[in-house]
Amino acid sequence: MQWVNAIVQGMVTGGFYALFACGLSLLFGVMGIINLAHGDLAIIAAYVAITLVPATHLPMVWGFVVVVPIFAVGGYVLQRTLLQASLDRSPFTTLLVTFGLSVIIENVLLEVFSANGQSISIGTLITNSFALNNVITISWFSLTVLGVAVAVLGALQLFLSRSRTGRLIRAVADDREAAQLSGANYRHLFGVAAAIAFATVALAGLSYGMLTEFAPTSGVTTLLFAFEAVVIGGIGSLWGTLVGGIVLGVAQQLGAQINPAYQILAGNLVFLAVLAVRPRGLFGLRTA
Amino acid sequence: MPDEGRTGPHGGGGNADVPEIERPGGIDRRSLLKLVGAGALGAGAAAVLSSSAGASSVLRSARSSRLTSAKSGTIHIGYITPRTGALAGFAESDPFVLKKIRSTSQYHKGITVGGKRYSVKITVADSQSTTNRAAQVAQQLALSTKVDLILTANAPETTNPVASAAEQYHTPCLATVVPWESWYAGLGGDPLEPTKTFKYCTVFFFGMKEFAGTFLPMWERVQRETKADKVFAGMYPNDADGNAFREGFPPFAEKLGYTFVTGGSYTDGTSTYSSMIGKFKSGNCTFYSNAPLPPTFNTMWKQAITEGYKPKLATVAKVLLFPSTVAALGKLAENIATDAWWTPFSPYKSSLDGTTTHALAKEWQDSSGNLWWQSLGSSYSLFEVAVEAFKAVDTPHDHAAVAAALHKVHYTGMCGPIDFANGPAPGVGIILPVGVQWKPGKKIFGKKFPWEPFVVDNALNKHVKITGDLVAGTY
Numbered sequence: 001m002q003w004v005n006a007i008v009q010g011m012v013t014g015g016f017y018a019l020f021a022c023g024l025s026l027l028f029g030v031m032g033i034i035n036l037a038h039g040d041l042a043i044i045a046a047y048v049a050i051t052l053v054p055a056t057h058l059p060m061v062w063g064f065v066v067v068v069p070i071f072a073v074g075g076y077v078l079q080r081t082l083l084q085a086s087l088d089r090s091p092f093t094t095l096l097v098t099f100g101l102s103v104i105i106e107n108v109l110l111e112v113f114s115a116n117g118q119s120i121s122i123g124t125l126i127t128n129s130f131a132l133n134n135v136i137t138i139s140w141f142s143l144t145v146l147g148v149a150v151a152v153l154g155a156l157q158l159f160l161s162r163s164r165t166g167r168l169i170r171a172v173a174d175d176r177e178a179a180q181l182s183g184a185n186y187r188h189l190f191g192v193a194a195a196i197a198f199a200t201v202a203l204a205g206l207s208y209g210m211l212t213e214f215a216p217t218s219g220v221t222t223l224l225f226a227f228e229a230v231v232i233g234g235i236g237s238l239w240g241t242l243v244g245g246i247v248l249g250v251a252q253q254l255g256a257q258i259n260p261a262y263q264i265l266a267g268n269l270v271f272l273a274v275l276a277v278r279p280r281g282l283f284g285l286r287t288a
Numbered sequence: 289m290p291d292e293g294r295t296g297p298h299g300g301g302g303n304a305d306v307p308e309i310e311r312p313g314g315i316d317r318r319s320l321l322k323l324v325g326a327g328a329l330g331a332g333a334a335a336v337l338s339s340s341a342g343a344s345s346v347l348r349s350a351r352s353s354r355l356t357s358a359k360s361g362t363i364h365i366g367y368i369t370p371r372t373g374a375l376a377g378f379a380e381s382d383p384f385v386l387k388k389i390r391s392t393s394q395y396h397k398g399i400t401v402g403g404k405r406y407s408v409k410i411t412v413a414d415s416q417s418t419t420n421r422a423a424q425v426a427q428q429l430a431l432s433t434k435v436d437l438i439l440t441a442n443a444p445e446t447t448n449p450v451a452s453a454a455e456q457y458h459t460p461c462l463a464t465v466v467p468w469e470s471w472y473a474g475l476g477g478d479p480l481e482p483t484k485t486f487k488y489c490t491v492f493f494f495g496m497k498e499f500a501g502t503f504l505p506m507w508e509r510v511q512r513e514t515k516a517d518k519v520f521a522g523m524y525p526n527d528a529d530g531n532a533f534r535e536g537f538p539p540f541a542e543k544l545g546y547t548f549v550t551g552g553s554y555t556d557g558t559s560t561y562s563s564m565i566g567k568f569k570s571g572n573c574t575f576y577s578n579a580p581l582p583p584t585f586n587t588m589w590k591q592a593i594t595e596g597y598k599p600k601l602a603t604v605a606k607v608l609l610f611p612s613t614v615a616a617l618g619k620l621a622e623n624i625a626t627d628a629w630w631t632p633f634s635p636y637k638s639s640l641d642g643t644t645t646h647a648l649a650k651e652w653q654d655s656s657g658n659l660w661w662q663s664l665g666s667s668y669s670l671f672e673v674a675v676e677a678f679k680a681v682d683t684p685h686d687h688a689a690v691a692a693a694l695h696k697v698h699y700t701g702m703c704g705p706i707d708f709a710n711g712p713a714p715g716v717g718i719i720l721p722v723g724v725q726w727k728p729g730k731k732i733f734g735k736k737f738p739w740e741p742f743v744v745d746n747a748l749n750k751h752v753k754i755t756g757d758l759v760a761g762t763y
Contacts, residue, residue: 002566009562115376115417117583119616127593127620135566139594212559213586213616217373221557249560256563260552261526263560 001135006253008136014229014249015146016211018242020204020222021229022152023197029236030173030193033083033094037101038201038226039219044105045071045205046214047113049120061122061210068202075198076191083194084187102219109216117213126210145207149245152200153238159196160238169193228271234284243282363399363406363684365674366413366429368440368450369667373417374581377610378442378465381661384652386410389671392640399675402682411435415446422446426453436684437677439670441465442663443606444528448474451489460691462673463491464666465629467499468716470532479536482713488687490694492673492706492717493666494629496536498748502627502723503603504544505747507575510601510760514574518546521573521599523564523588525580526553529606533579541577549573556581561588562595569597576602582613589620593763600760601625603723611659614726614739621739622728623761627721630665630703633743633753639672639701648702650733659729659737665702666719672701673717704751720749727756 020042027033035041048070049063056066086097131137160166171179172186180186208214208222225248233244248267255266274281367386369379389395390410398407411433415422422445429435430453438461440450447463452475454461463471469479471491477484479495511518520541524530530553538548549571551564565588568576576599578585585607592598603625608614614621632649648668649660673694678684680693695715698707706717722743729740742756 002563002570005566006563009560013560110372114380115372115374116380116612117374117377117586117616119586121616121618123619126590129594129596131596135570137595139591141594211587211590213583213613215374215376215583218583225559252558253560253562256552256554256558256560260554260558260561260564263558263563264555 001133003254003257005136006257007250008132008138010250010253011246012138012142012146012249013253014246015149015242016142016204016207016245017225017229017248018245019145019149019152019200019207021226021233021241021245022149022156022238023201023204024223024226025230025233025235025238025241026156026193026197026200028230029238030169031079031083031087031190032091033087033098035197036095036098036223037105037219038098039221039223040102040105040109041071041198041201041219042205042208042222043109043214043216043219045202046118046120046209047109048202049206049209050118059122060120061125063120064203064206067206068199071202072195072199075201076195078198079191079194080187084190087190106216106219113216115215115217117215118209119213120206120209122210141207141210145211148203148207149242152203153242156196157238165189165192225267228267231281232271232274234281237281237283240281240283247282360685361404361406363401363408363437363678364433364435365408365410365671366426366433366435366438367410367670368413368415368422368425368429368438368446370417370422370442370446371412371414373415374583375417375443375445377582377612378663379667380610380612380658381652381656381664382412382667384656385664385667385671386412388643388648388651389640389668392638394640394675395671399678399684401678401684406678406684415440415450417443417445419445419449423449423453426450427457430454430457430459435459436687437462437674437690439463439674441667441670444470444474447471447491448528451475451486451491455486455488458488458687460677460687460694461489462670462677462694463489464493464670465663466491466493467529467532467536468493468495468711468713468718469536470528472713472716473532474528477713479532479713482716485695485714488691490691490697490708490715490717492669492703492708492719494718494721495712495716496532496540497712498718498721499533499537499605499627500540501748502721502745503577503625504541506603506625506723506745506758507541507546507601508544509745509758511574514600514760516574516600517572518544519549519571519573520546520575520577521549521551521568521571523551523561523576523578523580524553525556525584527556527581529579533577533605537577546575556584558584559587561591564588565592565595565597568592568599569595573597574600577604578602578607579605580607582607586613586616589617593620598761598763602761602763603627608726609662611661611737611739618739620763621726623725623759623763625723625725625744625758626741628662628724628741628743628752629719629721630662631722631724631741631743631752632660633755634704634749634751636665636700636702636704636751638668639699640675643702645702653733653735657735659732659740669701669703669706669719672699673697673706704749722746722749722752723758725756725758727759 053063086093229245233240251270252267256263398405413425447466524534637644676697677693681689703719708717723745724741729737744758
């Protein structure tokens with residue numbers, strides 16, 4: 001039963017990884033930007049929440065109502081200015097620019113908020129749970145995060161395949177010049193995609209801040225897990241990202257069940273195995 | 289020619305590669321040159337030309353400093369502490385302590401050594417809570433800045449690499465806030481057979497025996513009251529502290545009839561602890577002990593409560609030592625117990641100017657608005673011991689003599705009596721902690737805080753007053 005528990009808890013954790021990886025997957029899938037500042041942006045979201053939400057008198061758990069719109073606007077603006085400018089130069093420039101952003105964000109957060117760990121406190125909501133039997137207890141919060149991840153990825157999939165803007169975004173991603181010839185304003189469309197990606201980053205950052213303690217330097221480790229989820233699932237595939245997150249979560253928990261020392265190692269081994277055997281990931285369209 | 293010109297990997301860029309230099313009278317020429325030099329090194333590709341000029345100015349300034357410091361009338365002390373990073377909570381009160389230290393006559397007017405008065409300069413460097421960075425700044429202080437003594441504090445991630453570097457570069461070093469076993473093992477000694485002497489390194493703190501002497505009396509009291517099973521969970525990560533605990537702590541508990549359930553040596557930075565929690569639940573572990581990194585504990589404890597693991601008493605080490613980490617957990621931290629190596633409730637006072645523990649805590653609270661902080665006392669005592677050692681030598685620049693004097697210091701100060709000559713291992717002085725539990729705050733020095741540590745057990749150190757009742761956890 002302990003093994004079943006490990007799988008269940010791994011799936012729930014995987015939902016969180018998938019939510020985290022969603023924005024990364026989208027930015028890469030559409031614009032080919034590997035956003036190395038992804039983890040740090042999520043940490044900013046958590047800091048924005050603890051700074052702004054108390055002023056609105058909303059309960060902390062509703063923080064996303066405040067933070068997600070701010071991030072969507074911020075994402076659009078950042079894409080139209082800095083990211084687009086670097087994208088116009090070369091893909092490597094975006095790598096350097098986002099790496100630079102990551103360093104700057106970390107240091108600015110250190111200056112402003114100090115290195116002390118903080119947490120978004122939502123009271124007992126974080127520890128409420130239900131028991132399936134005497135071994136398996138599932139946290140409502142983590143289950144909600146999994147649900148949000150599925151909903152966000154599903155909605156994005158629908159948006160990209162059914163809506164006009166979504167189809168234009170895919171067209172631009174596939175062949176920018178051809179789409180431009182047909183009248184698509186790719187800069188605006190990239191901005192929209194970035195806005196969506198940043199909104200999901202904000203969601204992920206807030207759940208991270210509620211689940212655990214964060215500090216200005218927390219972004220790096222979360223980026224690694226998000227990255228692994230994207231690569232395992234397959235670059236450019238949103239459902240793949242969900243599966244990738246869950247595979248990573250389950251692998252880590254099974255590793256921990258063998259020996260707690262193997263938890264992170266097990267996740268990394270699965271990541272390496274996927275890269276070796278199936279470099280484009282489980283559902284990927286392009287090679288990593 | 290040692291490689292003192294190097295400023296290490298340029299990860300952070302800019303002057304993040306230079307120890308943070310704090311001194312009252314602005315920046316002198318030498319450090320300005322260093323800042324310029326390292327800034328150029330860190331600035332990346334665009335600064336290729338100027339970086340070579342920058343590097344040579346660092347070399348030049350290092351050389352000139354060596355010439356002057358050989359017979360200088362200044363004692364130069366380096367202090368390495370995690371001002372930023374995961375362990376920054378430990379060092380939050382350090383700027384205040386340094387201000388207090390600099391205002392004492394010994395540090396303000398100078399220390400008399402061998403009949404001559406020496407002024408004192410303190411250079412503070414940030415270890416950023418990482419071992420690499422700590423080793424790097426220690427090397428810089430020992431080889432380039434040429435300090436006469438390195439003080440270091442606040443968890444093995446900082447103190448151990450610093451001690452190793454000090455031993456290697458023959459610079460006297462005093463550490464604190466690190467279990468002595470973890471410090472001793474870090475230098476290459478065997479804590480179970482502590483016969484080896486490290487010539488340049490000393491530490492004052494306590495070890496597994498004192499952790500056990502603090503935690504076990506609390507377990508016994510709760511066990512008698514609740515008739516709980518004598519089983520305890522150990523969550524010890526695979527790092528210096530975790531390994532010291534896994535080896536050293538359980539034997540003391542087993543002697544009293546407790547069964548040990550290990551959570552396994554997990555990796556720092558793990559994000560889910562379900563398998564470990566499952567093990568503790570099915571093992572019916574009524575007592576819980578750990579030595580994790582602070583963010584790890586926050587995550588683990590939330591998951592433990594979610595998944596229904598509720599011990600009768602949690603006695604944690606290395607975390608929940610400071611109000612800021614407790615605030616992050618809020619109500620979930622109520623009645624968690626930990627060790628306190630310094631409190632304002634002891635009769636100890638400063639060997640430098642007679643400031644009492646009470647006065648130090650009050651002044652900190654008045655100036656910072658924060659509740660008293662355990663590392664106020666330990667950081668303070670580092671500078672007391674330094675004075676004791678310098679007073680015992682003929683010249684402060686004789687590294688071997690200063691190191692030998694450190695090994696002999698026996699005095700009473702802010703942390704109580706410390707005797708380096710008669711500790712459990714050569715160069716180890718012991719201070720005695722007490723058990724505290726976090727509870728909703730009452731008024732202290734005229735201010736009420738949401739959470740406050742109350743001294744609930746003083747089995748090990750009767751000098752410290754009891755300020756609250758030990759209560760079994762209702763986590």
